[in-house]
Amino acid sequence: MRHLYRALTVLGSYRAQRMMGIATLAGLAATVLTGLFVVPPDAAQGDVQRLMYVHVPVAWVTFLAFGVVFIASVGYLKTGRIQWDRVAAASAEIGVQFCALTIVVGSLWGRPVWGTWWTWDPRLTTTAVLLLIYVGYLSLRKVADSPARRAKWAAVVGVVGFIDVPIVHESVVWWRSLHQQATVLRVGAPTIAGSMLATLMLAFVTFSLAYGYLMAVRLRVGRLEDRSAVPVSSLPSPRARRPRPASTPAAAPAGTLAGTPAPAQAGTPASAPGDVPAPIASDSHA
Amino acid sequence: MHDVGYVAAGYTLTLATLAGYRWHLAVRARRARRYVTAVTGRARRGRRRP
Numbered sequence: 638m639r640h641l642y643r644a645l646t647v648l649g650s651y652r653a654q655r656m657m658g659i660a661t662l663a664g665l666a667a668t669v670l671t672g673l674f675v676v677p678p679d680a681a682q683g684d685v686q687r688l689m690y691v692h693v694p695v696a697w698v699t700f701l702a703f704g705v706v707f708i709a710s711v712g713y714l715k716t717g718r719i720q721w722d723r724v725a726a727a728s729a730e731i732g733v734q735f736c737a738l739t740i741v742v743g744s745l746w747g748r749p750v751w752g753t754w755w756t757w758d759p760r761l762t763t764t765a766v767l768l769l770i771y772v773g774y775l776s777l778r779k780v781a782d783s784p785a786r787r788a789k790w791a792a793v794v795g796v797v798g799f800i801d802v803p804i805v806h807e808s809v810v811w812w813r814s815l816h817q818q819a820t821v822l823r824v825g826a827p828t829i830a831g832s833m834l835a836t837l838m839l840a841f842v843t844f845s846l847a848y849g850y851l852m853a854v855r856l857r858v859g860r861l862e863d864r865s866a867v868p869v870s871s872l873p874s875p876r877a878r879r880p881r882p883a884s885t886p887a888a889a890p891a892g893t894l895a896g897t898p899a900p901a902q903a904g905t906p907a908s909a910p911g912d913v914p915a916p917i918a919s920d921s922h923a
Numbered sequence: 924m925h926d927v928g929y930v931a932a933g934y935t936l937t938l939a940t941l942a943g944y945r946w947h948l949a950v951r952a953r954r955a956r957r958y959v960t961a962v963t964g965r966a967r968r969g970r971r972r973p
Contacts, residue, residue, distance in 0.1 A: 665938065673934070684927055688929065688934075691933055691937045738937060742933045745933045746929065746933065748929065749929055847941060851944065851945065854945065855948055857952065858955065861952055862951065862955045
């Protein structure tokens, strides 16, 4: 657990983030060019099958993101460290975007192939349930009144909600489904042509990188927002760390920031309007 | 030919979602950084934006 969090911290460094961003952009460009212009069209479906190179990796990242939510939630319940809660919240937020994207792109693929935008097929229904579970997870984070309670409730949902992920994956095996069965993540060799498989693998790597990049940026934003949500009196004063010159007047009264008026309420600066922007919502990493 | 529209829509939507979310995170970061800077009187440690 500790090593995993340390790895995430290393990924959060500015240089690593920048490199991941550049690699993601290059990977996306390569995936789009290869998927649209290099790989031949499918014999049965024609050009519309090219949607596979975004739909399947996006679905994979959805599972990955919710898997990280699960691990981080277990980590929080085990250790009680708020960093795990931050990781879970960041991953859930990204996972929800990817899950919604999976459904929308799948719908765009289903219309010409199945003749309908949506059908109550087991795979589609369980994916919609998955989206609702994690939208509920994010909503729950907004309603909890204290950070500790929010983290605890969210961790429980993060663990229980993950049960739907294997159900989504196995739904095409367990029930009769319009959706095709697994072609890559299956027992035995993949059942697609080599060039298509290579492009799909490139897309898997690219979208996983995109997830890593967005996670790193989202964790940084979460830390900043947490910092801006803590009571003003607990924020470090810039003068407290530096030796004060002899000409500097005495320190500000206790409970106030040096040079700023006392806040009316913890977490809400009461200085002149325009000096300090409005505080960030306290459920910042929700 | 009709299928190409679905493919273009799928790729555009995917890239737009990624770009849109990244932009949303940049806006949130800028807002939080501005607040922290205003309250503490100094920028957060690390790289300063020009």
